[in-house]
Amino acid sequence: MSLLSLDTQNTPQSISSNISIKDNSGNTLTPIRVKVINSRLSESCTFNATIPIDTTYNSIPFFENGNSIDIYAQTTSSGSGNTTSEDRIFSGKIDHSTFNPLKRILNLSGRDWSANLINYEISGESFLNMTASDAISYLAGQVGLSADIDKTSGFIGQFYQYEHKAHGLSGMHRYQTAWDLCVSMQHEYGYDLWVENKTLYFKKKQENDNIINLQWNNQTGSSNNYERAILDINLLNNQTYSEDIYVKISSWDARQKTVHSAQYPENNSSGHAFNFTAPIGTTTDQCKNLAQRRYNDIMAHGKNVELHLHPYLNISTRQLIKLSGTGTSFDSIIYTVDQVTIEYSGRSITKKAMLRPR
Numbered sequence: 001m002s003l004l005s006l007d008t009q010n011t012p013q014s015i016s017s018n019i020s021i022k023d024n025s026g027n028t029l030t031p032i033r034v035k036v037i038n039s040r041l042s043e044s045c046t047f048n049a050t051i052p053i054d055t056t057y058n059s060i061p062f063f064e065n066g067n068s069i070d071i072y073a074q075t076t077s078s079g080s081g082n083t084t085s086e087d088r089i090f091s092g093k094i095d096h097s098t099f100n101p102l103k104r105i106l107n108l109s110g111r112d113w114s115a116n117l118i119n120y121e122i123s124g125e126s127f128l129n130m131t132a133s134d135a136i137s138y139l140a141g142q143v144g145l146s147a148d149i150d151k152t153s154g155f156i157g158q159f160y161q162y163e164h165k166a167h168g169l170s171g172m173h174r175y176q177t178a179w180d181l182c183v184s185m186q187h188e189y190g191y192d193l194w195v196e197n198k199t200l201y202f203k204k205k206q207e208n209d210n211i212i213n214l215q216w217n218n219q220t221g222s223s224n225n226y227e228r229a230i231l232d233i234n235l236l237n238n239q240t241y242s243e244d245i246y247v248k249i250s251s252w253d254a255r256q257k258t259v260h261s262a263q264y265p266e267n268n269s270s271g272h273a274f275n276f277t278a279p280i281g282t283t284t285d286q287c288k289n290l291a292q293r294r295y296n297d298i299m300a301h302g303k304n305v306e307l308h309l310h311p312y313l314n315i316s317t318r319q320l321i322k323l324s325g326t327g328t329s330f331d332s333i334i335y336t337v338d339q340v341t342i343e344y345s346g347r348s349i350t351k352k353a354m355l356r357p358r
Contacts, residue, residue: 241302251282
């Protein structure tokens with residue numbers, strides 16, 4: 001979705017922002033443009049920044065030294081009264097830096113601290129007698145991250161039954177990086193996985209009743225409704241992901257020389273099939289759980305909502321949102337925010353979000 005200009009004529013308040021980046025010596029740099037993409041999917045949050053560099057620097061900050069970055073936004077809102085707050089909007093590592101000596105412009109891009117896990121190869125690790133939560137906590141410590149992790153049950157490495165030993169020997173070499181293993185455990189247990197600042201989170205999905213109600217038209221002011229919160233909207237209806245699909249999960253039992261399998265929904269056999277293979281040793285009950293989670297993940301891509309939001313609406317990934325006023329079947333569905341993109345250019349702010357029904 002292309003960037004849209006911010007129209008604040010009919011909004012209850014206007015927003016301006018000052019962005020700052022601190023270098024390794026504690027000096028403050030002021031970028032002319034910053035874009036931050038926050039995602040709840042199995043990927044890093046990313047940033048891009050464009051920074052003018054004056055001639056007082058003997059060495060170019062972030063270009064010739066240092067690869068970590070913290071970006072802050074000091075936001076001022078006007079309306080009933082001016083209020084100012086400063087928040088850290090990104091913390092992570094610089095992957096690429098480009099400096100133009102003629103224009104004195106530095107361009108930076110990078111990822112959040114999940115990059116430490118993505119860059120850490122774990123071939124040969126067995127995770128003997130470790131649960132998924134044990135293994136993820138161990139990997140976080142290996143790459144210098146703290147961990148906030150909900151406990152899981154069941155070993156993921158080698159232990160006594162033959163099929164689990166086979167899983168440990170073949171499966172652990174299959175994972176190329178620590179992040180690959182974390183994402184695999186996220187899919188298996190249905191947890192949320194993300195990195196914020198220098199903390200790795202692996203958490204059970206919460207039953208959340210904090211739902212923001214957004215109206216596309218006939219908007220009225222109340223504690224739960226935001227006037228002109230939605231500046232533009234695209235409704236994406238993917239016909240491929242209809243109700244007439246089912247997911248089948250299969251797994252090989254090395255000890256009994258048989259295949260365990262399950263599908264969801266159980267009674268659908270005439271629609272479009274999505275077939276997946278689970279690791280050796282996965283039981284029939286586990287296949288059932290995996291099939292249902294895979295089905296829900298696939299169906300979430302059937303109805304996507306792209307929003308261009310007024311920046312005063314404070315939302316983040318995993319927030320629940322209910323739409324109304326579109327006059328379509330997209331109304332009254334509870335969506336989860338999968339991605340938030342914020343772009344700062346000068347003192348203006350552009351905010352976009354991707355919603356899916358999870």
